[in-house]
Amino acid sequence: MNKISMRFLVSNDDGINARGINTLATMLRELGDVVIFAPNRDRxxxxxxxxLDRPIRVDQIGDDAYSVHGTPTDCVHLAVTGVLDYEPDMVISGINDAANLGDDVLYSGTVAAAIEGRYLGLPAIAVSIVMDSCKDSHRKRDYKAVAHYLRRLIEHLENNPLPKDTILNVNVPNLPVDEIKGFKVTRLGNRHKAENALPITDPRGSTMYWIGPAGPEADAGDGTDFHAVKNGYVSVTPLQIDMTRHDFMGDLNRWLDQL
Structure with missing residues (x-):
């Protein structure tokens, strides 16, 4: 298949050496030109x-790869606003080595890198693999299956662009290509509150804490991203940057009038 005329900026939050980002870059090179800007470590x-409190070191580690001593958002921001001498056509973040479903998008560096691309005016996709969608929890991550379905999306996007305020959050079940049932448009589900922080004691007797695990699924019914991947579909959720609760503005005005 011939290359499409696109230049891809690739990032992630798992770090420059993650298997997922390298699988993604390999697939994208079959479609166009690729440059990688990714954190130097897991972020x-x-x-x-x-x-914002210090300058950020950017190490070029290959002709088209940069290791950034910063966050995923730093990576995309620096690439687009000064390091590259051209503007990429699309930002793709991933392949994250775990799900980014429901509330996960609030914390995810993978999704944040895509959001930064959209803030800077570029089409953007975040893509993740969902491990617990597989009946065999010990099955190795099949990043090639993720790349297969992502490629189909990108090829469609080239000739059928989405609205400029839209980011796609894509979650692919960890299944063989021929066992995935196709794409499903979804909304974000949500989880119960996170589990409690886990205290530990350092060698000097001081207490430290691990952030507790994410909470179990709460809103995970039909139509949600959780439900789609559990049933063997690639979940495609449109995200927007505007977080204003527009439907509450009238009620808020009336509430303020009571002051």
Whole structure:
């Protein structure tokens, strides 16, 4: 298949050496030109944080790969606003090595990198693999299956662009290509509150804490991203940057009038 005329900026939150991002870059090179800007280490959970208290080191480690001593958002921001001498056509973040479903998008560095791309005016996709969608929990991650379905989306996007305020959050079940049932448009589900923080004691006797695991699924019924991947579909959720609760503005005005 001939290359499509696109230049891809690739990032993630698992770090420059993650298997997922390298699988993604390999697939995208079959479609167009690729440049990787990824954190120098795992920055999972970094959300949309920008590094503003110090300069950020960017190490070029190949002709088309940069290791950034910062967050996923830093990576995309620096690439687009100064390091590259051209503007990419699309930002793709992933392949994250675990799900980004429901509330996960609030914390995910993978999703944040895509959001930053959209903030800067570029089409953007975040893509993740969902491990617990597989009956065999010990099955190895099949990043090639993820790349297969992502490729179909990208090829369709080239000639059928989405609205400029839309980010796609894509979650692919960890199944063989021929066992995935196709795409399903979904909304974000949500989880119960997170489990309690886990205290541990350091060698000097001081208490430290691990952040507790994410809560179990709460809203995970038909139509949600949780439900789609559990039933063997690729979940495609449209996200938007505007977080304003427009339907509550009238009620809020009336509430303020009571002051």
């Amino acid at each position: 999972s959970g970094a959300s949309n944080s920008l590094t």
